Amino acid sequence: MTADPQRATVRRAVADLVALEGEIADALALQEPVVAAHPPAAAAVRRFRTQAQEHRDALTGHLAGLDAPAAAGAPVLASLLPPAGAADTPLPVCAALRADYTAFHHAALGYGLLWGMAHRAYTERVPEPTHRLAEQHQRRHAAAAQEVIGLLADVLAWELSQHGQPCRCICPSCRALGVCICTTCAQSVTVDNFAETALPGERGVRVRQLRAGGPAARGGLRPGEVIVAADGQAVPDVWQFNRFLGGFQAGQPVRLRVEPQDGGARDAVVAP
Numbered sequence: 502m503t504a505d506p507q508r509a510t511v512r513r514a515v516a517d518l519v520a521l522e523g524e525i526a527d528a529l530a531l532q533e534p535v536v537a538a539h540p541p542a543a544a545a546v547r548r549f550r551t552q553a554q555e556h557r558d559a560l561t562g563h564l565a566g567l568d569a570p571a572a573a574g575a576p577v578l579a580s581l582l583p584p585a586g587a588a589d590t591p592l593p594v595c596a597a598l599r600a601d602y603t604a605f606h607h608a609a610l611g612y613g614l615l616w617g618m619a620h621r622a623y624t625e626r627v628p629e630p631t632h633r634l635a636e637q638h639q640r641r642h643a644a645a646a647q648e649v650i651g652l653l654a655d656v657l658a659w660e661l662s663q664h665g666q667p668c669r670c671i672c673p674s675c676r677a678l679g680v681c682i683c684t685t686c687a688q689s690v691t692v693d694n695f696a697e698t699a700l701p702g703e704r705g706v707r708v709r710q711l712r713a714g715g716p717a718a719r720g721g722l723r724p725g726e727v728i729v730a731a732d733g734q735a736v737p738d739v740w741q742f743n744r745f746l747g748g749f750q751a752g753q754p755v756r757l758r759v760e761p762q763d764g765g766a767r768d769a770v771v772a773p
Contacts, residue, residue: 503592503750505622507606507618507621507622508567508622510618510622511567511615511618511619511622511631512564512567514614514615514618514619514694515560515563515564515567515615515631516564517611518556518560518608518611518612518638519557519560519561519564519607520558520577520613521607521611522553522554522556522560522608523553523557525549525550525553525604525605525608526550526554526557528600528604529546529549529550529553529601530550532597532601533546533547533590534547535594535597536594536597536598537592538594539594539656539659539660539662540650541655541656542594542597542598542652544658545598545648545649545652546597546601549601549605549645552641552645556641559634559638560634560638563629563631563634567631569748573695586647589752591664591706592657592660592664593660594660595653595656595657598649598652598656599649599653600744601645601649602646602649602650605642605643605645605646605649605763606642606646607644608638608639608642609642609643610640612635612636612638612639612642613635613639615631615632615635615636616632616636616639617632619631619632619635620632646742649693650688650691651688653684653687653688653691654684654685654687654688655684657684657687658681658683661684670683674755702738703727703729703738704727704729704737704738705728705736705737705738705760706727706728706729706736706738706739706742707725707727707728708722708723708724708725708726708727708728708759709724710724711723711724716771716772716773717769717771719771719772720769720770720771720772721758721769722759722767722769722771723761725761725762726759726760726761726762727759727760728742728757728758728759729758729759729766730757730758731745731746731755731756731757731758732755733754733756733758734745749773752772752773753773754770754771754772754773755770755773756768756769756770756771757769757770757771
């Protein structure tokens with residue numbers, strides 16, 4: 502039987518994420534004595550470790566259910582999660598959480614890539630397709646990263662005080678009232694900057710690729726154009742566009758309103 506390269510790509514990506522989740526779980530286990538003195542951080546690290554183990558186990562079971570074995574995943578986190586205590590820092594708990602944040606985002610992006618490649622190779626309906634598992638795990642890693650941001654203000658204030666580094670800020674709150682807001686402001690700046698620089702949702706449906714010889718290609722659609730309406734109904738995003746098309750009968754033509762990259766708008770009739 503000829504190997505399916507798309508399925509092989511998906512299997513390898515799943516295997517790599519099995520290895521990644523295992524590395525995260527192992528690194529978090531080594532962090533536990535480092536963060537033990539700060540109970541909320543210690544509790545979070547234990548939860549993160551359990552989550553990584555659950556992800557690894559779920560992926561391992563999913564991989565066994567795919568139609569061919571995959572190569573063992575490659576370790577990737579040596580530079581992201583150094584051995585506990587190896588970092589030369591007076592703030593080891595902050596350093597541990599910062600490393601965790603990096604690892605969670607690394608994993609979340611990996612699951613985003615898996616979602617895309619698995620969906621492209623999605624040719625039959627199964628109870629738990631790979632892209633759904635990728636979506637669940639990505640959301641949990643994103644939530645863990647957000648939890649780290651929420652912890653850091655308290656952890657930083659506590660750890661600086663533990664090392665005899667009091668607040669000497671001259672802002673009105675700190676100097677006049679003695680209410681140190683420095684680490685709170687640091688958290689607020691981080692949250693605000695990430696929110697302000699977040700990618701906006703794309704309007705409509707951008708055509709990035711066309712199936713060779715498919716209805717859209719025959720109807721004259723071109724990569725880079727944006728579909729903004731179908732049969733006069735606005736399609737604000739890809740999810741509503743797919744739901745709209747799900748109600749069409751086989752072979753029913755669709756009139757698409759598209760906006761080319763160079764401006765303007767035009768209609769294209771696509772006949773499946």
